Amino acid sequence: MTEIHPHIEAVSQEIKETPIHLFIWRRVQRYAPGILLLVAVGYFALVCSYFLTGLSYIPMSILLGAFISNSFGLHPALEKGISTYELWLKVGIVLLGAQVAFTQLGIYWLKVLPLAILIVLLGFFITLAIGKCFRLPRPLTILIAAGSGICGVSAIINTSKRIGASEEETEYAVGTVLVFGALAIVLYPILGRLLGLSEQIYGTWTGLSVNNTAEVVATGYTLGAVAGTIAIATKLCRILTLGAVISIIDRIDSGESTPRDITIQNIWKHTPKFILAFVVLSIVSSLGFLSAEDKTSLYNLSSWFFLMAFAGIGFRLKWSDLSKVGYRPLLAGGISTLFIASISLVISMIIT
Template sequence: MNRVRTFAPGLALAALLATVAMPFGKALPMIGAPVLALAAGAVAGMVLRRRDATGATFGPGLDVARQRLLGAAIVLLGLGLPLGSVMSVGKETAVVLLGTLLVGAVAAFFVGRMLAVDRESATLVAVGTTICGASAIAAATAVLRPDKQRVAYALGTIFVFNVAAVLVYPPLGRALGLSQEAFGLWVGTAINDTSSVLAAGVIFGAGAAHFAVIVKLVRSLAIVPLCIGLHVGRRRLAAETGAPAGSLRQVFPLFVVLFLAASIIAGLGILPGAVTAPLATTSGWLIAAVLAAIGTSLSVERLRSAGVRPLVLGGALGLILGIASLGLMYLTGWC
């Protein structure tokens, strides 16, 4: 009973903010529920710091929301990524998809070093920009457990450029004379967050929106090797510094294995649509709750101390991905 009383206020706050953010996210798809939950959490955090400076009332529950809900959300996300149903699109777009991921990874490494961005911030901004926005940052956070201020900053960076992309890409696509499928491929590989990909596609046309979402789902599967790679990197760093290397379970974390299993189940068509639709909604709600909890830790003073370099990194990577994707599309005959 004491544990319930300890965690209940913070968990209830995260749940409330996520519940409020969900309908507004549908009404404002260019922003999305995760980012709205993050912003609501930031506002709530300012209020809480004035009334409860020690964080004794809401802090424990918010910590649980940040640390324990991520894995569940990511596993449920896998049920919306059926491996079999996207194989044909994956084969057709493989060069562009893999090429942009490779370019993004290389650019993140070199640009991050040029800007002298700390490793955690550079990793979070890079995975968010190159893979799938808030979901990839959430997955990386579950593996790396970085400073929560850096997580919030990375999410804010992703938000800024998602909004810019939704406004810029459709008129550029029309100016370039792209077809519906070509534009869908472009935004599906160049814009990171699913809600922003969908918003840009809808603005351009129904065909573009449909194709863009499928491409984005295929791109999101990179979460699996991302998490495994991050864990392997952590073990090597631990070996160099003399810290404990970690167990095999840490290299293949349970939520990653379950995420892959969920994708296979989705591809087999075992679960009916009446079940998968609510599960997908629940996954989005859990991610929003996590981001709301992260948002409560965000403060203007700490963001100022982080500087503008992570923001510059996010902008540079977004621009590089957009150009690289378009270039690969021209080379492979998509436009």
């Protein structure tokens, strides 16, 4: 018998015991305040960007969210709604699938996927070696390696369950990748302009090297729409490696050298399903089922969802949490991040 997720089971029980109108009203009360705050912060940042020439709404939205969170804190009533920012991010990414021709996406993925796998594996094993040099606990090193190499916080959470990492180690690893994800949003656009990178090279570099999907979207779109779309497409290649890498981690953690559990079933289990929705919408668009007006509407809608997601990124950046990480995990994560960023930049320049 398949195990039911505790949260889903609790919600199902609540639906059975509560009239549907009351159930819906409770959900509105829990989520609406925080969601409205995401919309307000994102819209305010957009308005400010019109008056402050040269300043994109993306960093403005993130900085405003971080300022509110760290200066005033967040009322508990806002937490549920703000936590939905990852949902809006994924919906925004899915809607962008309508802008990408499936033939172009397929050809691009065939070119980038082997390189994404190479960078993920190099980053993972280099981080393991760095963590050993810094004498970090092995579970913490594996978590930082997974977060730096694959897809940030999502990879850390998936991996922590597999290796039995403590809550403290998981928090340290999450804090580490959040630090460098935040730095990427600031530094990558500056470096991209200083180096004179095209949007194609910049987008590929961002997608191959920045940790979290949210930060990839924010970092990519800061330089332009083309760079943002390419960054997302490249990042999805890295996410596709999640199942295979977790299987390798299982073998490493159990002391076996042969990753025999790399199966289609395992890869499917750990592959985020929103990637499939992105591909399906790309196919639908490529087959001509969407008009130019439809594509424009979906693009505008995705931009609104991204606005909410960027505000959520800012609210998540709490300096008090990040200060608990300590210097050794930060140093190890910093060296690993620098290595991944450097090799990714060289590869992006070669293949683009």
